[in-house]
Amino acid sequence: MYNAFLYLVTVLIWGSTWLAIKFQLGVVAPELSIAYRFGLAASILLIFSVLRRLPLRFDLKSHGFFALQGLLLFSLNYILVYLAEGYLTSGLVAIIFSLIIIMNIIFGAILLGNPIRLRVVIGGLVGLLGLTLVFWPELISVDLSSGRALGILLAVIATVSASLGNVVSARNQRNKLPVIQTNAYGMLYGAIFMFVLALFRGAQLQIDLSPDYVLSLLYLAIFGSVIAFGSYLTLLGRIGLDRAAYVTVLFPIIALLLSTLFEDLAWGIPQLFGVLLVLLGNAMVLNKSTRLKLPEKAKQESPLS
Secondary structure, X not given: OHHHHHHHHHHHHHHHHHXXXXXXXXXXXXXXXXXXXXXXXXXXXHHHHHHOOOOOXXXXXXXXXXXHHXXXXXXXXHHHHHHHOOOOOHHHHHHHHOOHHHHHHHHHHHHHOOOEEHHHHHHXXXXXXXXXXXXXXXXXXXXXXXXXXXXXXXXXXHHHHHHHHHHHHHHHHHOOXXXXXXXXXXXXXXXXXXXXXXXXXOOOOOOOOOHHHHHHHHHHHHHHHHHHHHHHHHHHHHHOHHHHOOHHHHHHHHHHHHHHHHHOOOOOHHHHHHHHHHHHHHHHXXXXXXEEOOOHHHHHOOOOO
16 A cells, blocks of 8 residues: 555656646756756755754765766756757657656666566556557657757657666665665755756856746655655665656656646547556556566676675
8 A cells, every 4th residue: 555655646746747847947947947946855855854863974885876866867867858848749758758667677687687577568568558649649740850859869868867867776775775865865966967067058047936936846846856756766666666667657647637627638539548558557567577587697796786
């Protein structure tokens, strides 16, 4: 039940963050908005850790992995998705990003020696097919000219970055590093990376004090970062890299349902059938899975041990 709760919280929150992100665009440079988001989230987690008297002293090696998680999961993948959406429709970016399921399986096997669960692989592919049907109207209108190929490349790199960030988080939890403090330091390092990138790109250092921007920033920091990432990465440590990653297929569906309520989005037969496939894939992923185990030697030689 606890795993189901973490799964539901992650899907519902990340499925709604697209509404908040819309209010972040326009005045403030995207990299600065990301820096504000994760800087605020890190501050909240650090204050919480102090109040709860959670240990905050870690060795240099641990901080190296905190920073790596921050770079891959809390900064680089975000700015690449922002840039990719300048060339591609949100639907195509969502489908590309959902390839994280397959990437998590591959990177988890190579870098952590994780077993490959056949049912998860099949369920992930079924979910990706369903998501493709859901966004079919957008996909058939995509023109690969005018920088679209660059957008696809950026989206793929963003997905690789997020997947490697997942692997680093799994490695950190295997090494008994607590999720709360790891996220606190990781988000802090991620915010610093984004701030440096903003300076490098010559972005104007400013903040939008309008109610829309401030409230959306608070929602993204508290719910989209502190709560959702805490839930997702805890879930990742409990059920595995491959199964937890299926949330990336489900939360675009939640986003579309919200769009139906607030923006009168029209649904057709392909979308309805696609949702059924996504739910079927979800059921396959979360059930007990057949495993293709790696040789024991491969596990012992895991690069991130």
